[in-house]
Amino acid sequence: MSYTQQGTFSYRAAAPGSVYDTGAAQSGEPLFRALVREVPFEFRYSATAEQAHQWGGSYRLLAELSANDGWKRTLELQPRTSFSGDQFAARGTLGLAEIKTLTDQIEAQTGIKHEYYTVAIVPQIELAGTLAGQPLRDTSFAPRLRFRLDDLELQVLRDTNSDADPFAPSQEGALPYSTVVPNTIALLGLQLDVLPARWIGLAVAALALAAGVWLARKQALAGMVDEPARIQFEYGPRLIAVQDSDLLIAEDTVEVANFSDLARLAEREERMILYERCGPVHHYVVQIAGTRYHYRVVEASIAPQEART
Numbered sequence: 001m002s003y004t005q006q007g008t009f010s011y012r013a014a015a016p017g018s019v020y021d022t023g024a025a026q027s028g029e030p031l032f033r034a035l036v037r038e039v040p041f042e043f044r045y046s047a048t049a050e051q052a053h054q055w056g057g058s059y060r061l062l063a064e065l066s067a068n069d070g071w072k073r074t075l076e077l078q079p080r081t082s083f084s085g086d087q088f089a090a091r092g093t094l095g096l097a098e099i100k101t102l103t104d105q106i107e108a109q110t111g112i113k114h115e116y117y118t119v120a121i122v123p124q125i126e127l128a129g130t131l132a133g134q135p136l137r138d139t140s141f142a143p144r145l146r147f148r149l150d151d152l153e154l155q156v157l158r159d160t161n162s163d164a165d166p167f168a169p170s171q172e173g174a175l176p177y178s179t180v181v182p183n184t185i186a187l188l189g190l191q192l193d194v195l196p197a198r199w200i201g202l203a204v205a206a207l208a209l210a211a212g213v214w215l216a217r218k219q220a221l222a223g224m225v226d227e228p229a230r231i232q233f234e235y236g237p238r239l240i241a242v243q244d245s246d247l248l249i250a251e252d253t254v255e256v257a258n259f260s261d262l263a264r265l266a267e268r269e270e271r272m273i274l275y276e277r278c279g280p281v282h283h284y285v286v287q288i289a290g291t292r293y294h295y296r297v298v299e300a301s302i303a304p305q306e307a308r309t
């Protein structure tokens with residue numbers, strides 16, 4: 001959020017005779033010391049911003065007299081004054097006779113005669129308040145209107161390297177602020193917010209993991225030639241191993257053609273599968289209401305021999 005502080009310097013000093021068209025020296029014209037004894041200065045200030053604001057602050061008007069050897073004196077033309085709103089006018093009068101008395105005293109005391117001095121009219125403004133509800137910071141504004149002062153005249157100094165008008169200074173200010181802007185990411189030609197894109201990424205990763213587990217399981221089962229090993233790998237948590245049981249000593253025993261049918265039967269009836277190994281022969285039984293459903297399998301290395309006998 002930006003704002004602008006600006007102002008306009010002006011002066012009008014009465015002078016006898018016909019040296020000046022209007023009988024007074026106007027802003028920008030030289031001030032001849034033989035004709036002008038004092039110069040009333042005015043600085044009209046304003047602050048502007050596009051956002052809603054509530055401003056006030058304080059100001060004072062100074063005159064700085066300095067020499068090219070670093071010597072400087074500050075004169076107060078208007079003491080510090082408070083203001084409310086976004087504009088005011090500071091006014092003060094610079095006495096050229098007073099300046100002459102001061103420079104004569106300095107030169108008499110130091111023994112140094114200066115060819116010229118520099119006079120700067122300086123409004124010092126401290127702006128305070130809020131901009132769009134945020135407090136202002138670092139809002140000092142102190143433009144300078146500079147003159148060259150010699151024994152004959154007070155003349156405006158202009159910067160030959162700049163087109164800026166020394167009578168209309170301005171200063172831009174900026175108040176940092178933050179806003180929430182959703183991050184986006186390109187996915188398949190679409191611009192998506194980062195959060196939905198993350199959820200999509202997690203879902204894709206979960207699907208990829210599930211597919212990987214399924215493929216690994218399928219490959220593991222395919223690599224197992226021995227059926228008991230495949231049954232143990234796939235249905236292990238649903239098997240209960242028993243020893244020396246009477247699983248097979250029953251008249252009402254139903255032989256099941258394959259293990260998958262037995263497994264579906266156990267799942268439908270919510271039963272565990274009893275498992276017993278008798279040497280190379282593996283027995284799997286599901287008992288339901290007095291009936292035993294039985295599946296028998298022989299280890300792969302033994303089955304061909306059994307088939308030949």
